[in-house]
Amino acid sequence: MRADRLVATLLLMQARGRVTAAELASELEISVATARRDLEALSTAGIPVYPERGRNGGWSLLGGSRTDLSGLTATEAQALFLLVGPAAAIAPDAKAALRKLVRALPETFRSDAEAAAEAVVIDPAGWGENDKARPVLVNDLQHAVVRRLKVQLVYGGRRGAAPTERLVSPLGLIDKDDVWYLIAGTDKGQRTFRVDRVLEATVTAEPAERPDDFDLSSAWAKVVEEMELNRSLLAATVRVQERHLWVMQDRLGRHCEVLGPPEDGWVRTRITAPTPLMIAQHLAGWGGSIEVLEPPSVQAELARLGAELVSRYDGRADTARSETVTGRGAGEKVS
Known part of the structure; x- marks a missing residue:
């Protein structure tokens, strides 16, 4: 899983301070091109990883050769966990690595990091729908999940029914076969919303209500079980x-x-x-x-x-064949 590699890359850089793509590829038994892409992905996600040019160059953690992962800012920690959290939901080894990484963070960052890691689940099993673009609203809803803020939704009705407005406590997002779902708490209990039916989503300043024992993977498993039964x-x-x-x-x-x-x-x-x-x-x-x-x-x-x-x-098939023959032109012979 890519999540395993990303966490392993950071832990390796924590120990060595600086690594080359070739060294990383050798350690993790991957290609140099894959190692370089992983390093670039960490940098793009906002993790303080940057390249150094020259004979003794490589990739380093910002701050020196022995930077501790607790040197991450709150925003950087969230970026890391948003990046690797979805894959960890279906990879036990990655989940264990994330738990270790959480313990390396300052106490003040741990809550947001854990929330980011649990904000999204990726369910790879198809329901027969493909090629759906990632909705623009996903980023806003993901932000609300991490920040524990309520969201005012305008939700499209089925079969031409009028849209409804709902104030919800977002609990997590699921990417299933490129179709996104939001699990949220409402005044009528936990509900699941298709994000592509959300017409508007306004993140409020009101704190969201999240059950202490809520687990996104378990909640989604129950939703899938019910939906599969109906289908x-x-x-x-x-x-x-x-x-x-x-x-x-x-x-x-x-x-x-x-x-x-x-x-x-x-x-x-x-x-x-x-x-x-x-x-x-x-x-x-x-x-x-x-x-x-x-x-x-x-x-x-x-x-x-x-x-x-x-x-x-x-x-109509006979008519189509007749028109095809006629359209060949007077100079053509039909055998």
Whole structure:
């Protein structure tokens, strides 16, 4: 994990004061290019790491060859933990390294550093949505989480419903498959908000309320469990051509489960969604590359969708072929 390397890089620089990218690459068993990128990432994030040119150059911690990590400012400490905290949520070794690093910080910085490390969780398992840009509001919400400040949200309603205003205590952010979620405390209990539906977010000066036992990773696990239950109310057994399986898995994420080894170029899978129609809509575009074995309700929805398409477009294929032939020009022969 990159978080392990970043923390290890800082601890190595604390011990030596100055290192070259080549030395770092040798110590961490990575390429020189990767070591240089890690050093540049630390510097860009605001950590006091800077390059020195010349024969005896390298990368140093600001302040001398034996700078202690407690020399970080509060802002620099937050920058470090915001950088490595998300990966540490899914890497036990990185989490242990962060705990050690916290103990090296001055007491006055520890609260903010811990808050920064716990402000974001990255959940790499897909829900079938890709290529979503990071919302601009994420940085503002992340700031509010770290500073323990309430946020006034204007939240877009579903299916054309009017937006609502809510004053929330932000508890943490989750990046799941490039879709961002905010877990926050409200007057009706803990709620989860999609950040791309937040129309406005105003950070207030009012202190946020955060339960002493709150853990972002655990809270998100409960949210995922509930959402997966709602999204998996119905299952269909579907045969998929083996060469297309990876595409199906990429599109549907954990809602596409392989049931056994390939047989004659086909793979049996379990596809889940809340309703037969939703499963059929996922599968309709696959044509002859898939076969629904059960249940009959999904087969019926696919047949209905197919009949609708035939009814709307039947006959147009012949017209298109005729126009293509006509458009070849009078001088062309058609065999």
